[in-house]
Amino acid sequence: MSLNSPGEYALVIVIAALAGAINAVAGGGTLLTFPTLLSLGLPSVSANVTSTIALVGGYVGGIAGYRRELEGQKATVRSLVPYVLAGAIVGSTILLITDDKLFRSIVPFLVLFASVLLLMQPRLQARLSEIHPESGQAQVKNRPIVRKISVFFAAVYGGYFGGVLGIILLAVLALTLADSLQRINGLKSVLQFAINIIAVIVFAIFGPVYWLVVVVMFPASLIGGWIGSSQARRLHPTTLRYVIGTYGVICAVVLFVTL
Secondary structure, three states: OOOOOHHHHHHHHHHHHHHHHHHHHOOOOHHHHHHHHHHOOOOHHHHHHHHHHHOHHHHHHHHHHOOOOOOOOHHHHHHHHHHHHHHHHHHHHHHHHOOHHHHHHHHHHHHHHHHHHHHHHHHHHHHHHHHOOOOOOOOOOOOHHHHHHHHHHHHHHHHHOOOOHHHHHHHHHHHHOOOOHHHHHHHHHHHHHHHHHHHHHHHHHHOOOOHHHHHHHHHHHHHHHHHHHHOOOOOOOHHHHHHHHHHHHHHHHHHHHHO
């Protein structure tokens, strides 16, 4: 598969930039890139692995935007990274040994699950805000063992598909870590990056990656991630979540019919 027209180049650049920004602000960028790559003719597994690699740039930009919130979190990052790396290896390996036909049958359910979770996030975050006031006076007890096990399974999901991984990680961390939501969001960005780096290595060696598409999308997602994270404090993401979540539900319905 190759990009055959200026319009297709423009489309993947815009979608990658939007996905990078969405991942930094709310999560759910895969719900844009995956269906777009499918519409351009990529097989389902190829669309997934290509999208995963291309969106790594957005996570780099997101980390740059959250660098202040990451101050003082090195110990937490070190304690969790081994678990997310192991989970990502498991998830990406499962994807590569999954038959394309089986993956195509599972994908609509994953997209629907991710979309519904995205639509529910404002209510979930409202609940989490009660547990983790933005003042940082958290009322929840630290649960390191539960946190490590939970991020491992979140990473398995992220290595396999990854749609709305950020929301899953945010929920897990906020329920098991005594800190403010802004700092947790910064930590989430680092863990997302670690998960996707493992997936990238596995997919780059063994996966059916369309590298031309990656080359076009990667820098756009990097810029989008930096812009999205730097604006996150000033943007209210609820409307954006509903738009992307609704789009994802529509995509899931289309995938149920077409895949």
